[in-house]
Amino acid sequence: MSGPRRPTDPPGLERYYVLTGGRSGPGGSASTLDVATLIISRAAAETGLQHEHEEILRRCRDPLSVAELGAHLGLPFNILAVLLADLLDAGRVEARDPIPASGAGRGPDLALLEEVLSGLQRL
Amino acid sequence: MDFKGFDHPDRQTAGGTRSVKVMIAGGFGTGKTTLVRSVSDIKPLTTEETLTQASVDVDDLIGVADKQETTVSLDFGKIGLNEELVLYLFGTPGQERFWFLWNGLFKGALGAVVLVDTRRLASSFRAIEEMERQDVPFVIALNVFPDSQDHPVEEIRDALDIPENTPVVTCDARDRNSSRDVLIALIRHLKERSDSALEPR
Numbered sequence: 001m002s003g004p005r006r007p008t009d010p011p012g013l014e015r016y017y018v019l020t021g022g023r024s025g026p027g028g029s030a031s032t033l034d035v036a037t038l039i040i041s042r043a044a045a046e047t048g049l050q051h052e053h054e055e056i057l058r059r060c061r062d063p064l065s066v067a068e069l070g071a072h073l074g075l076p077f078n079i080l081a082v083l084l085a086d087l088l089d090a091g092r093v094e095a096r097d098p099i100p101a102s103g104a105g106r107g108p109d110l111a112l113l114e115e116v117l118s119g120l121q122r123l
Numbered sequence: 124m125d126f127k128g129f130d131h132p133d134r135q136t137a138g139g140t141r142s143v144k145v146m147i148a149g150g151f152g153t154g155k156t157t158l159v160r161s162v163s164d165i166k167p168l169t170t171e172e173t174l175t176q177a178s179v180d181v182d183d184l185i186g187v188a189d190k191q192e193t194t195v196s197l198d199f200g201k202i203g204l205n206e207e208l209v210l211y212l213f214g215t216p217g218q219e220r221f222w223f224l225w226n227g228l229f230k231g232a233l234g235a236v237v238l239v240d241t242r243r244l245a246s247s248f249r250a251i252e253e254m255e256r257q258d259v260p261f262v263i264a265l266n267v268f269p270d271s272q273d274h275p276v277e278e279i280r281d282a283l284d285i286p287e288n289t290p291v292v293t294c295d296a297r298d299r300n301s302s303r304d305v306l307i308a309l310i311r312h313l314k315e316r317s318d319s320a321l322e323p324r
Binding site for chain 2: 016034035036037038040063065066067068070071072076077078079096097098099100101102108110112113114115116117118119120121123
């Protein structure tokens with residue numbers, strides 16, 4: 001029996017504890033997640049998944065940043081990261097980290113900066 | 124392999140979309156959220172991080188009960204730069220002392236804008252210090268409030284001890300074009316830094 005979510009869901013920390021099964025931080029694949037990392041669904045939001053997992057898969061059919069997901073789902077970053085780690089490990093979502101201005105040993109990315117500049121100039 | 128019910132697994136829009144991020148820093152009330160709002164394609168949203176201060180080793184010193192919870196909020200917006208590139212703007216939390224708790228807040232950012240209210244220069248000292256300490260390239264944007272006095276940029280550069288090669292621009296954070304121009308100034312600055320880094324010595 002899993003009815004729709006009610007406002008009586010446990011608040012705050014209790015709710016997070018339930019959501020994450022008591023885990024306080026992501027490990028492995030999700031430990032590099034950034035607020036600007038884009039999440040893209042790679043599987044259908046099948047029934048039987050945890051409500052929040054399902055919600056993430058549904059919202060990320062088009063790429064959505066971790067920050068936007070957190071805002072829409074009302075979850076703090078560290079809690080969301082735990083849920084995303086589950087989905088990443090199961091191959092249900094793909095994560096794309098933001099492109100840095102320069103990569104290790106690769107020097108400044110002038111082409112990227114040029115692309116950002118022309119995008120801004122078109123605004 | 125058949126993803127039943129997954130309507131568009133190969134959708135083109137998801138194809139190569141990537142993101143970049145720019146941080147908007149500055150003291151409390153300098154207009155960070157205003158700037159994000161004026162230039163963003165979406166209504167600015169807020170994302171949070173819950174921090175447990177137990178990780179900070181100060182509790183014993185002040186004798187406060189452990190495990191105090193602190194929530195740090197980031198207001199953010201986004202700008203679609205082209206079909207495949209999205210710029211996210213994050214307004215940093217006003218309490219700079221918590222920045223270091225949010226791991227990697229500045230990591231992966233192209234750079235930062237530090238907003239300064241010329242009526243209260245001191246409120247942005249800490250933000251400038253943090254940028255320098257974390258080695259984040261930045262530009263200074265003097266947010267001109269209606270009752271701001273007209274300060275020559277060089278005077279403010281001296282007062283804030285801004286290095287010669289860091290641009291100082293003025294803006295009206297409420298104005299979309301003006302805020303966009305601040306971002307353009309930042310990207311130009313990043314390009315110039317790159318050019319000089321590439322020059323043979």
